[in-house]
Amino acid sequence: MTDQNNPGDEPKLSKNEIIKANSKFLRGTIAEGLLDDSTGVLVADDTQLSKFHGIYQQDDRDVRRDRRKAGQEPAYSFLARVRVPGGVCTPEQWLDIDRLCTDYANGTLKLTTRQTFQLHGIIKKNLKTTIRKINDSLMDTLAACGDVNRNVMCNPNPYQSRVHADALEMAKSISAHLTPATRAYHEIWLVDENGERENVTSTPDPEVEPIYGKTYLPRKFKIGIAVPPSNDVDVFANDLGFIAVIEDDKIVGYTITVGGGMGMSHGKGETYPRLADVLGFCTPEQVTDVAEKIVTTQRDYGDRADRRHARLKYTIEDRGLAWFRGEVENRLGYPLGQARPFAFDHNGDRYGWVDDENGNSHLTLFIQNGCVIDADDFPMRTGLREIARVHDGDFRLTANQNLIIANISVAKRNEIKVLLAQHKLTDSHAHTGLRLNSMACVALPTCGLALAEAQRYLPDLITELNSVLVELGLRDDAITVRMTGCPNGCARPYIAEIAFVGRSPGKYNIYLGGGFTGDRLNKLYKNSARQEEIIGILRPILERYVTERNNGERFGDFVIRAGYVAETREGRAFHDDFKED
Ligand code: SRM
Ligand code: SF4
Secondary structure: OOOOHHHHHOOOOHHHHHHHHHOOOOOOOOOHHHOOOOOOOOOHHHHHHHHHHEEEEOOOHHHHHHHHHHHOOOOOEEEEEEEEHEEEHHHHHHHHHHHHHOOOOOOOOOEEEOOOHHHHHOHHHHHHHHHHHHHHHHOOOOOOOOEEEEOOOOOOOOHHHHHHHHHHHHHHHHHHHHHOOOOOOHHOOOOOOOEEEOOOOOOOOOOOOOOOOOOOOOOOEEEEEEEEOOOOOOOHHHOOEEEEEOOOOOOEEEEEEEEOOOOOOOOOOOOOOOEEEEEEEEEEHHHHHHHHHHHHHHHHHHOOHHHHHHHHHHHHHHHHHHHHHHHHHHHHHOOOOOOOOOOOEEEEOEEEEEEEOOOOHHHHHHHHHHEEOOOOOOEEEHHHHHHHHOEEEEEEEEOOOOEEEEEOHHHHHHHHHHHHHOOOEEEEEEEEEEEEOOOOOOOOEEEEEOOOOOOOOOHHHHHHHHHHHOOOOOOOOOOOOOEEOOOOOOOOOHHHHHHEEEOOEEEEEEEOOOOOOOOOOOOOEEEEEHHHHHHHHHHHHHHHHHOOOOOOOOOHHHHHHOOOOEEEEEEEEHOOOOOOO
């Protein structure tokens, strides 16, 4: 075991480890940088630390080249990711976030693949006010990014309100337990105009991070709670997953999964997406303890030299699941229980109205790629704002970038229905099965890592594919399709039945054969296909699917049976059977 408080023991530590170690528990010089109005950026080391505060420095890539030619610095701004455990927020919080998007960001409100809000385009001088106002709304951005536990996902289940309440409470407990203890966030962001610190009584010196230590985790860490039969949180893509075991409409415990993750790099076979392994079972009372001990095991054994190899999935691959279980049980002081069986039947969302056992109604809306925007012919953002003004229940962000208007009381149901109709939201899910099961990451113009378009291109590609699907009679067939602008996997592409992963502008790797329930990886079918080739590549496969599929056979299962790609469940087999160009 390495001493995580003494990173100097480790040979060849990655640069980020040094930055964290010297950061004074995530302070760095962020506070000073915010006061420097001679530049729109933070200094480089602080841009790494700001991630732990939920903030990414970016620049508008659409204008990068022109500005460079004109001798101007890039159009810098910041992205703020708001932590929303389990994705549940009140109508008041929705209204606050909506207002902040207009007042301080670029007017786009993004629902992410991990049930959070993102605000893009915040300029440096507005950053502090924005973060303070998010906190005023009883939300925060702390640990939304960075080498710590991120937003804890939870199935937003509109079907069983009691089960949802249990699962949500658990997501909140885990989130609270694993939130960094540093007061840096409060000191930097929650200082009012008079320099008075709000919610900050004292800063212990020396400060301690009881769970993380001063160098935090080797890499990001993600947790999701799934409630079968829905695997909408893609539990197997998380570092740590809890699958609810339900008896008599109550959660009696959780099957634990570990070592999932999507990220990889093109051309680097040693990096790969991986589905989580089943580790064991624990009771609800044990969950936060189990989460803590798994986190500290990864803290102490994760790779701090190579950030491409630093996720829990590689720790488990390298050391083995049996070793990992033993280490976690040693720390717990008790053995984990025997994993319980579970069965999932989908990883997407179920749209439309549903009534629960308390007589409340829930409406799941399709929000294309999580982009809450007003278009000339579809005033979605305005409509949701008007609904939030009258709604007396809550909103639930789904892990598929969609939105549930939840707990609509009988008294409000008609009023909300009128607003839905006025803003063309009634038929939000009147789309093909392909579109309804699609996701794309942000990519251009804000993501600094994007190699190709994603959320700005996938809707058009689906429109093109739709004409083929309609012609073939596949209009209503649910097929999961996901697109990312680079191989990092932010829309969890490697478990989609069809995935497009950006290689370079206008070119995508096409992967086929992911499991409809999120339980199987897909595999590379076409390397670096040009946009204009995509329909021609997929059409013959869809034609065969229509004529040759077995009764009820999913597209992802068919492409394996038909021999287009090999079945892939193990991450280390992901790159088998094909050669990179
Ligand atoms: Fe992600 C980095 C956006 C979910 C794997 N992700 C990024 C950054 C911050 C780019 C950067 O580092 O400069 C992207 C910001 C783009 C922008 O302008 O908004 C970004 N990731 C997103 C979001 C917003 C995609 C979306 O359209 O919804 C999702 C925000 C989730 C949240 O609210 O917390 C998002 N990212 C994911 C997921 C899906 C998930 O967690 O279920 C993954 C794959 C799962 C996983 O972590 O293995 C994911 N993002 C990555 C990676 C690759 C990590 C790896 O292990 O290799 C990076 C790059 C990195 O960390 O170096 C990354
Ligand atoms: Fe950016 Fe790549 Fe993530 Fe898409 S997958 S948001 S392009 S890092």
